[in-house]
Amino acid sequence: MNDQTSPLWTHLTSxxxxxxxxxxxxxxxxxxxxxxxxxxxxxxxxxxxxxxVKDGDLPGAFATLTENNPFPAIAGRICxxxxxxxxxxxxHDETVGICSLERxxxxxxxxxxxxxxxxxxxxxxxxxxxxxxxxxxxxxxQLRRLGFQVSLFEASNGxxxxxxxxxxxxxxxxxxxDAEVNRIADMGIDIHLNAQVADKTALQxxxxxxxxxxxxxxxxxxxxxxxxxxxxxHVIDSAGFLAASETEQKARSGGHVLVIGGGSAAMDVAxxxxxxxxxxxxxxLEPEGRLPAQRVExxxxxxxxxxxxxxxMLHSVSAGxxxxxxxxxxxNFEPGEAxxxxxxxxxxxxxFTLAADTIVPAIGQDADLARWQxxxxxxxxxxxxxxxxxxxxxxxxxxxxxxxxxxxxxxxGMGKEAAKTIAASLDPSLAPPSxxxxxxxxxxxxxxxxxxxxxxTHQGNAGVTDRLASFDEVQQPLTPQAAQVEAxxxxxxxxxxxxxxxxxYCPDMAITRLDLAYxxxxxxxxxxxxxxxxCPTGAIHMREDVTP
Amino acid sequence: xxxxxxxxxxxxxxxxxxxAGCAEALSMRVILNTVGENAVGVVSPSCVAIIVGGHPTSSxxxxxxxxxxxxxxxxxxxxxxxxxxxxRDDTTVLCLxxxxxxxxxxxxxxxxxxxxxxxxLYICFDNEGYQNTGGQRSSSTPMSAVxxxxxxxxxxxxxxLIEIMAAHRVPYIATxxxxxxxxxxxxxxxxxxxxxxxxxxxxxxCLPGWxxxxxxxxxxxxxxxxxxxxxxxxxxxxxxxxLRTTEKPxxxxxxxxxxxxxxxxxxxxxxxxxxxxxxxxxRLLWLAAGE
Numbered sequence: 001m002n003d004q005t006s007p008l009w010t011h012l013t014s015x016x017x018x019x020x021x022x023x024x025x026x027x028x029x030x031x032x033x034x035x036x037x038x039x040x041x042x043x044x045x046x047x048x049x050x051x052x053v054k055d056g057d058l059p060g061a062f063a064t065l066t067e068n069n070p071f072p073a074i075a076g077r078i079c080x081x082x083x084x085x086x087x088x089x090x091x092h093d094e095t096v097g098i099c100s101l102e103r104x105x106x107x108x109x110x111x112x113x114x115x116x117x118x119x120x121x122x123x124x125x126x127x128x129x130x131x132x133x134x135x136x137x138x139x140x141x142q143l144r145r146l147g148f149q150v151s152l153f154e155a156s157n158g159x160x161x162x163x164x165x166x167x168x169x170x171x172x173x174x175x176x177x178d179a180e181v182n183r184i185a186d187m188g189i190d191i192h193l194n195a196q197v198a199d200k201t202a203l204q205x206x207x208x209x210x211x212x213x214x215x216x217x218x219x220x221x222x223x224x225x226x227x228x229x230x231x232x233x234h235v236i237d238s239a240g241f242l243a244a245s246e247t248e249q250k251a252r253s254g255g256h257v258l259v260i261g262g263g264s265a266a267m268d269v270a271x272x273x274x275x276x277x278x279x280x281x282x283x284x285l286e287p288e289g290r291l292p293a294q295r296v297e298x299x300x301x302x303x304x305x306x307x308x309x310x311x312x313m314l315h316s317v318s319a320g321x322x323x324x325x326x327x328x329x330x331x332n333f334e335p336g337e338a339x340x341x342x343x344x345x346x347x348x349x350x351x352f353t354l355a356a357d358t359i360v361p362a363i364g365q366d367a368d369l370a371r372w373q374x375x376x377x378x379x380x381x382x383x384x385x386x387x388x389x390x391x392x393x394x395x396x397x398x399x400x401x402x403x404x405x406x407x408x409x410x411x412x413g414m415g416k417e418a419a420k421t422i423a424a425s426l427d428p429s430l431a432p433p434s435x436x437x438x439x440x441x442x443x444x445x446x447x448x449x450x451x452x453x454x455x456x457t458h459q460g461n462a463g464v465t466d467r468l469a470s471f472d473e474v475q476q477p478l479t480p481q482a483a484q485v486e487a488x489x490x491x492x493x494x495x496x497x498x499x500x501x502x503x504x505y506c507p508d509m510a511i512t513r514l515d516l517a518y519x520x521x522x523x524x525x526x527x528x529x530x531x532x533x534x535c536p537t538g539a540i541h542m543r544e545d546v547t548p
Numbered sequence: 549x550x551x552x553x554x555x556x557x558x559x560x561x562x563x564x565x566x567x568a569g570c571a572e573a574l575s576m577r578v579i580l581n582t583v584g585e586n587a588v589g590v591v592s593p594s595c596v597a598i599i600v601g602g603h604p605t606s607s608x609x610x611x612x613x614x615x616x617x618x619x620x621x622x623x624x625x626x627x628x629x630x631x632x633x634x635x636r637d638d639t640t641v642l643c644l645x646x647x648x649x650x651x652x653x654x655x656x657x658x659x660x661x662x663x664x665x666x667x668x669l670y671i672c673f674d675n676e677g678y679q680n681t682g683g684q685r686s687s688s689t690p691m692s693a694v695x696x697x698x699x700x701x702x703x704x705x706x707x708x709l710i711e712i713m714a715a716h717r718v719p720y721i722a723t724x725x726x727x728x729x730x731x732x733x734x735x736x737x738x739x740x741x742x743x744x745x746x747x748x749x750x751x752x753x754c755l756p757g758w759x760x761x762x763x764x765x766x767x768x769x770x771x772x773x774x775x776x777x778x779x780x781x782x783x784x785x786x787x788x789x790x791l792r793t794t795e796k797p798x799x800x801x802x803x804x805x806x807x808x809x810x811x812x813x814x815x816x817x818x819x820x821x822x823x824x825x826x827x828x829x830x831r832l833l834w835l836a837a838g839e
Contacts, residue, residue, distance in 0.1 A: 012604055012605045013561040013606060013607065013609070014562065014563035014564045014565075014601050014605045014606060014607035015561050015562050016563060017563040017565070018563065019562070019563055019564075022568060449727075449767075449770055450550075451549065499549060499551060500551060500552060504556075504729055505574065505729075505766060506574075507571070507573035507574040508562050508564070508566075508568075508573070509556070509560065509562045509577065510562060523562070524562035524563060526568035526569070528570075528762045528763055529569065529762055529763030530569050530574070530762075530763050530765070530766060532763060533763040533764065533766065534766055536549055
């Protein structure tokens with residue numbers, strides 16, 4: 001209480017009266033998860049690192065990003081970015097370009113040569129990781145960060161899995177892939193390339209040499225299209241095609257390629273073939289608008305001259321004039337409950353013929369479960385797990401081998417969660433992963449009166465002629481200026497940005513500004529909630545007052 | 549986003565008895581801190597008088613005289629002349645009144661002070677009624693609004709005080725809103741530098757009087773501004789109108805829906821209010837274009 005008096009007029013200021021007794025609810029400052037965090041496959045703290053970009057703290061943004069994802073430059077190129085779909089700014093004008101900002105931070109980290117810091121303490125326990133794709137590398141990274149000894153076994157001659165052998169260079173530059181993969185390898189991981197863990201005996205022996213095993217062998221077996229002769233010279237499977245060298249791709253494809261499938265792999269094959277100078281037609285079961293590939297991939301494929309025949313299936317292949325006559329028929333397509341499930345029934349009398357000389361089926365891949373028969377129990381098309389734990393003690397599994405979620409960043413998220421589970425099983429003092437406890441900040445918690453409508457800054461694409469002439473990247477990066485402008489569009493949902501609105505809007509002077517914090521003066525706060533209503537980020541809420 | 553731009557030097561104290569969430573207390577905070585230490589005030593019977601508080605405590609650091617409802621501007625005029633006689637002409641004389649003490653009961657005193665161009669800063673907190681005596685209507689109450697004395701809705705137009713004051717050719721008139729505290733502070737700062745009679749009318753959505761939620765006074769004021777019900781502008785020397793924005797205002801529906809006092813309105817009533825707002829806006833554009 002202030003006892004300064006004004007001698008002529010009054011004895012005391014009104015501070016003698018404690019109006020806090022009027023109150024039934026009290027504002028509470030609590031940062032809450034943003035909707036983008038909830039939607040993010042790795043639950044990245046997007047609002048935090050985007051603010052760091054806005055403030056020009058790029059090393060800080062990199063540190064925040066890589067808490068959950070060691071591949072910001074890769075994810076910033078190829079993530080299916082459900083974060084942007086969830087963005088609260090969509091209702092105001094346009095979503096924030098989170099993915100392009102992630103790429104910006106990732107590229108900066110590569111060009112600046114940022115490394116991961118060494119673990120604080122080394123732990124004696126060792127974990128074997130089988131599979132050097134996104135799930136395996138993500139788990140290796142998280143376990144190594146915690147100080148565990150990590151040995152990684154990769155069947156092929158290079159790390160990256162699908163990121164190396166599936167995604168073409170025009171979507172993911174190999175220098176970027178190498179930089180982010182090597183940064184993980186440099187953390188002191190014992191890496192074995194060309195090291196196939198062939199069967200359950202090999203797996204059991206690995207389990208014997210390590211305290212835990214994480215199985216992330218992916219889905220490497222192509223699904224087979226019934227009625228198609230895979231041994232015929234004109235048929236190449238998509239996985240083999242994408243993994244092959246450019247010379248080999250050229251040798252195996254004729255002048256007109258028919259790609260079967262509507263997902264990302266089908267687009268990758270189609271666009272690769274266009275870069276080899278081939279005519280390309282995509283045949284998908286799904287009708288137009290329902291193709292599972294990302295919208296931007298479909299748009300870019302169309303720009304590059306890929307032809308689409310949708311809502312139809314192949315039923316016969318025969319030799320024709322100058323190539324193959326491919327008999328097709330229109331179908332009724334009904335998606336199923338789970339990802340990858342569907343029903344397609346041919347419509348009588350809708351048959352038609354397509355011409356091509358090469359057929360590349362790209363209808364998805366299954367995990368190879370047979371080699372673990374007797375040790376690991378399958379559950380449908382994947383290995384059965386409970387919290388990443390398989391039926392074999394000490395053997396954990398994640399990524400495509402244990403899930404039908406088929407996006408790269410989902411595998412990264414699974415690798416992270418599994419690593420935390422493994423860590424907690426080896427050292428009970430480490431916390432296992434926990435589901436998000438706090439509710440996500442919904443749009444109406446954001447006071448948009450403080451946000452001018454500002455259009456999104458989109459990344460540019462290379463011109464179509466240039467794209468078709470090489471395997472150089474299509475998407476062009478944001479400039480530093482554009483990145484900062486785009487980052488400043490973020491509402492920072494659920495994160496206090498210290499704008500002082502709560503302080504200034506209090507009619508009772510009941511908020512004190514501290515160093516990067518605020519305090520409510522319970523003696524005077526009447527509990528009106530103006531501070532909450534005028535908060536531009538939803539970082540304050542009213543709670544029942546339990547002050548005695 | 550722009551940070552709010554003014555400095556709180558502790559000129560307005562906690563512990564006052566304004567309703568929880570009151571936009572008038574919020575506006576007083578900005579005004580008293582912007583006017584600063586070298587000032588004295590007159591307050592007419594109104595919510596402001598209650599918020600400043602009676603003897604022996606005060607929520608204001610500067611001295612205030614509690615005047616009568618008829619004579620706030622006259623008291624302030626006398627006070628300024630007395631200060632000048634003492635050689636203290638640099639002291640700001642602030643007059644805080646409600647719409648009852650300005651539009652109705654104190655209009656004569658204000659008109660005479662304006663006529664003489666007394667060097668006072670007159671702030672009217674316009675909550676469109678006698679809100680602390682039971683919420684009766686005043687001549688500032690808008691058409692159709694329900695008040696304690698017009699349970700079926702007010703049947704007269706809101707008096708246009710700004711044009712009345714403009715007709716006196718006072719050097720500075722402004723409208724302000726608790727939804728834009730930086731603008732309010734800037735207008736008070738500007739008024740302080742001008743000699744003569746300055747009048748600032750601040751829109752104050754009254755929580756019980758208008759039927760607005762405890763946390764929604766600022767939002768309601770913002771809607772009033774954005775819908776053109778209460779546009780923000782300045783008038784210099786009674787002739788030069790300067791509008792904060794000339795963008796077409798938003799429809800008034802969201803503003804009306806925010807308040808219980810308009811809940812009884814038919815679609816025709818609402819349209820009539822919209823037409824009225826549109827007409828006033830057109831006139832304001834014309835005045836601003838004219839010189």
